[in-house]
Amino acid sequence: MNSLLLLLWDEFKGFAKSKIMIALWIGLPILSIIMHFLQPATGDFPISLLTGIFVASVGGLLAAVILSSTMVNELGANVYDLYLIRPVKRWQIIVSKYIAVMISLIIAVFLSFAAGLIVDSIRGMVPTGIFLRFVLDSIIMAIASMSIACAAGLFLGLVIKSVALAVILSIYLGQQLSLVAILPGVLSPSIDPLWFSIGVGIAATVVILAAGIFVYQKKQF
Amino acid sequence: MIKEKSEPVIEFLNVSKNYKEIEALKEASFSISKGDIFGYIGPNGAGKSTTLKILVGLIRNHTGEVKINGFTHKENPNVNRLIGYLPQDVGFQEWRTVDHALVTFGLLSGMVREDLNNRIPEVLELVGLQDARKRKIKHLSGGMKQKLKLAQAILHNPPILVLDEPLSGLDPTSRWQLKNTIKSLSQTDVSILFSSHILEDVEGIATDIGIINHGQIVKVGNPQELRDELTGGNVVNIVGINLAKKADIVRDLKFVQEVNTDPDDPNTLSIVLIPELNLDDCLLQLMDFFSSNEIVLSNFNYVRPTLEQVYLKYVMEGDSA
Numbered sequence: 001m002n003s004l005l006l007l008l009w010d011e012f013k014g015f016a017k018s019k020i021m022i023a024l025w026i027g028l029p030i031l032s033i034i035m036h037f038l039q040p041a042t043g044d045f046p047i048s049l050l051t052g053i054f055v056a057s058v059g060g061l062l063a064a065v066i067l068s069s070t071m072v073n074e075l076g077a078n079v080y081d082l083y084l085i086r087p088v089k090r091w092q093i094i095v096s097k098y099i100a101v102m103i104s105l106i107i108a109v110f111l112s113f114a115a116g117l118i119v120d121s122i123r124g125m126v127p128t129g130i131f132l133r134f135v136l137d138s139i140i141m142a143i144a145s146m147s148i149a150c151a152a153g154l155f156l157g158l159v160i161k162s163v164a165l166a167v168i169l170s171i172y173l174g175q176q177l178s179l180v181a182i183l184p185g186v187l188s189p190s191i192d193p194l195w196f197s198i199g200v201g202i203a204a205t206v207v208i209l210a211a212g213i214f215v216y217q218k219k220q221f
Numbered sequence: 222m223i224k225e226k227s228e229p230v231i232e233f234l235n236v237s238k239n240y241k242e243i244e245a246l247k248e249a250s251f252s253i254s255k256g257d258i259f260g261y262i263g264p265n266g267a268g269k270s271t272t273l274k275i276l277v278g279l280i281r282n283h284t285g286e287v288k289i290n291g292f293t294h295k296e297n298p299n300v301n302r303l304i305g306y307l308p309q310d311v312g313f314q315e316w317r318t319v320d321h322a323l324v325t326f327g328l329l330s331g332m333v334r335e336d337l338n339n340r341i342p343e344v345l346e347l348v349g350l351q352d353a354r355k356r357k358i359k360h361l362s363g364g365m366k367q368k369l370k371l372a373q374a375i376l377h378n379p380p381i382l383v384l385d386e387p388l389s390g391l392d393p394t395s396r397w398q399l400k401n402t403i404k405s406l407s408q409t410d411v412s413i414l415f416s417s418h419i420l421e422d423v424e425g426i427a428t429d430i431g432i433i434n435h436g437q438i439v440k441v442g443n444p445q446e447l448r449d450e451l452t453g454g455n456v457v458n459i460v461g462i463n464l465a466k467k468a469d470i471v472r473d474l475k476f477v478q479e480v481n482t483d484p485d486d487p488n489t490l491s492i493v494l495i496p497e498l499n500l501d502d503c504l505l506q507l508m509d510f511f512s513s514n515e516i517v518l519s520n521f522n523y524v525r526p527t528l529e530q531v532y533l534k535y536v537m538e539g540d541s542a
Contacts, residue, residue, distance in 0.1 A: 010325050014317070074312070077310075078312060079311065079312050083329060084278075084279060085277045085278065085279065085301055085306045086329040087298070087299070087301065087331065220280065220282075
């Protein structure tokens, strides 16, 4: 099996088994539904909108923190030495970790969305037509911004040696950078917010990951 | 017995490595042949791990040349498949079970699932971890993790093993078992380079020894050569009444290189035998000489210099330089 696919599958299994991902997949959708009922101002909103965006934004931040702290810990413990002495490339380690987290997050977002849809259908408020499109667009934009946050978290994990510092910076920078994908599209009427966020999300993610790979390639053991 | 050397499988030629101003390795050279166990000893921070990391390709920007089976890492990136590496400071992703970790490392090394299913129990039995196969790594003791490190190194049956402090953190029984495992692997023609800062670890199993200090390999040789070099030959200490008076006639014996007396003790003689001659024959002739000349000895002691003396000599020489 290709090393990248093997690493990706392995990392995904690792994240899937971790308590944090279980919390993300089960805990956050439940929390977002509870929050919906606790917040009367959103009473007329479909729950699926709230749950999807809530999980994407909170989950993105959480994933950035997980990625940065995992990288700091695993690099500090020289975990990857055992991979790199085998036919594994450094970039494969980084890319597999990033993709595994993104897959876990996207699953979390769609689980929440599905949970929200179930509650919406019970309430007879299933979003349709333009409203459904709005819900899905918002979720995609949130995924684009969390992609940047995750890449930033990974990059910080590669360049910082302290877990605490990496976590603090990934919360702060992750939040700031993820806005880059959303704000211009929301604020400027001449920009299509969906395509802008997708384009910027992909471009920024690629640039940050490439910078991370460059740093890791130069790393001395 | 010193066996005849075959073609080297590892060649380390004038390799240097600097970390900014620190010279971690200076013009290091040695070679290891098939089935050899090369004990690489030196104090902490001497450059042992740097050497090993260069050898397995983890450190790439160095000068000099490292060849494995005649190829450098650049010439043939697949040479790493020939190596099993046990790093000194390495952790595992602790959410994995022992079995899962070995499956991953095996697949990454190019093994197929069917082979792994047969090989993993074999390897776990060899390192004494057969009962821990389904256990999560985070629940293993330090010694068990060390055994797991060895298991992943030998999993894909590599012809070369590079072991960085393999015996550290092990209890005496496990140390003994692991030394036996290393010995038995070398008997199957696996070439082994293993580092330690504890001489006892390499004594008795290393066919060759390299001593490194301050990034410089100060001595390479087989254990007997190193001992001989320290003493300049085999030494016999004898005790008997007024032996100092017999020093001249002992000195005339054809297999004796040198006789030393102790000015404070007329009853002792230290006899250095000619190193090129067969030791057993020399000792027999020496005993014959004393009995035929009716010289009564109260003590006859063949002095075998320890590797520790050799090690200390080279390391302390380097420290005082």
